[in-house]
Amino acid sequence: MGLQWRRFFPFALLAFFIFHGFCYSEKAPYNTFVKEATSAPPISYYDYIIVGGGTAGCPLAATLSEDAVVLVLERGGSPYTNPNDLGNFATTLSDTSPTSPSQQFISEDGVFNARARVLGGGSVLNAGFYTRAGENYTKEACWSEDLVKHSYEWVEKKVAFEPPMLQWQSAVRDGLIEVGVLPYNGFTYDHIYGTKVGGTIFDSDGHRHTAADLLEYADPQKITVYLHATVQKILFTTNERPRPKAHCVIFEDASGGTHRACLIKSSVKSEIILSAGAIGSPQLLMLSGIGPANQLQTHGIDVVVEQPLVGQGMSDNPMNALFIPSPQPVEVSLIQVVGITRFDSYIESASGLSFAYSWAQRLSAYYGWFTNQVFSGRQPSMVTPEAMVSALETVQSYINSNGTVRAGVILEKIMGPISTGHLDLLTTNANDNPSVTFNYFQDPQDLKRCVQGMQTIIEVVNSKALSKFRYSDMPVQGLINLMVNVPTNLRPRHVSASISLEQFCTDTVMTIWHYHGGCQVGRVVDNDYKVVGVDALRVVDGSTFLNSPGTNPQATVMMLGRYVGLRILQERKRLPAGKK
The missing domain is CATH 3.30.410.40 (Cholesterol Oxidase; domain 2)
Structure with missing residues (x-):
């Protein structure tokens, strides 16, 4: 399938360019805390480790940095390195190199698709439409309406405009x-x-603003972002514990060097948070030993927690x-x-x-x-x-x-949609696409x-x-x-x-890139987005959705990063001094 994609991709571009637009923001809001992963030490420690600097990961990281030391591991590069030039669309999307911001895949349904591989995630690649979820969606998700409203407004101050x-x-x-x-x-x-x-993330000059711009809110003294940092697996400890606890991740840099990032041992509320998207988050859970036991054992992966619903409920509108x-x-x-x-x-x-x-x-x-x-x-x-x-x-x-x-x-x-499918591992390499079926x-x-x-x-x-x-x-x-x-x-x-x-x-049928599921609330994570069956691990991204929010999900995914970040900070403040 991979060779077919490379040779056939120009045809897919025809549909993509007719139906969608892509471009890059032009200026970075930071220059001190975003670094190449090759500069990372062999081992480092943080209060929170966020895997994926995408549409949810960036606002989540910026929020947590208000009161904690945060690491973001993004497998792609910066969205600010290319000009906002419409003529670069085809060149960018047809780029199948390891550093391309768009990683193409074909679902088992025979539909061309793509997943973001860039700081800012899908907000760097999408058509830019900004619209909130409906009131019923908020109620069904059991979200606080006041906090949701605040979180949307926080996002909108940076990235939303009237077209x-x-x-x-x-x-x-x-x-x-x-x-x-x-x-x-x-x-x-x-x-x-x-x-x-509706709104748009393009300003009056036609420049795109992405979730990466929300890092302008971050405390530069408390956050580190590594680019081209591909997390291979999450490590768990079971020493004198009733159930496994996530404590480290292993990631590779662009040169193939291996690094380890771990949670600060004295911080009882330190956590690893997956924000790798609807493809990456369930894939990484499986690679780390959380998923359907039969599938994990087939690939020689030790089972940490048998969770048959990881990778299930995959939907694409x-x-x-x-x-x-x-x-x-x-x-x-x-x-x-x-x-x-x-x-x-x-x-x-x-x-x-x-x-x-x-x-x-x-x-x-x-x-x-x-x-x-x-x-x-x-x-x-x-x-x-x-x-x-x-x-x-x-x-x-x-x-x-x-x-x-x-x-x-x-x-x-x-x-919705109502139709659902599943995600399955093809290899144990985190760089490879898994098999995805949406059952349109x-x-x-x-x-x-x-x-x-x-x-x-x-x-x-x-x-x-x-x-x-x-x-x-x-x-x-x-x-x-x-x-x-x-x-x-x-x-x-x-x-x-x-x-x-x-x-x-x-x-x-084509994709509109609003796929979701794989780590759904009430099935893989609880209402606080904590992974069921383990400690110190959450998932915060579109993989947790049961349905796609509103007409276009990016506003709600960005809101979710801010929303959950604030909820986590509220938990920290309730802890006694010295226990954070």
């Missing part, structure tokens, strides 16, 4: 209102039924979309508007997304390989190679000489929501509000046919996908 509303986004907003996705709620971060303009060529130029915009429907499908849009023009010209070199190899070992596709080539050439024809696209997309993702649309309710979402998209495409961005001789059926023929994934295509929205959803 500009130009022609395309305004037309989609008006189209959603026209077809009945009501009421119109204006600009708001809140998750409310109807159509709204499926995305389906229509590509809409425009007879007139459209602005380059990422996700700004969302229609939150009462049947729990979320409608979003992007337009004119820039990507490297040279990359587009190289697509043709992969046609032959794709048609001969992509479905090898899978159910044959009913879509002909000629139809795929024609569809890709059609998309390329709307690329301007500056690399922007004279087109927009309208996409939908479903709430396994539950019929998920498929029903997708169909309803696509029906809403079709209505918006046919709305008066969007008419000036439509070619009169290109009906919606032509747009559906185009998407069926563009190879956006490795799943077989059926002729019926052009006439059945159920089949269309199944055949053309």
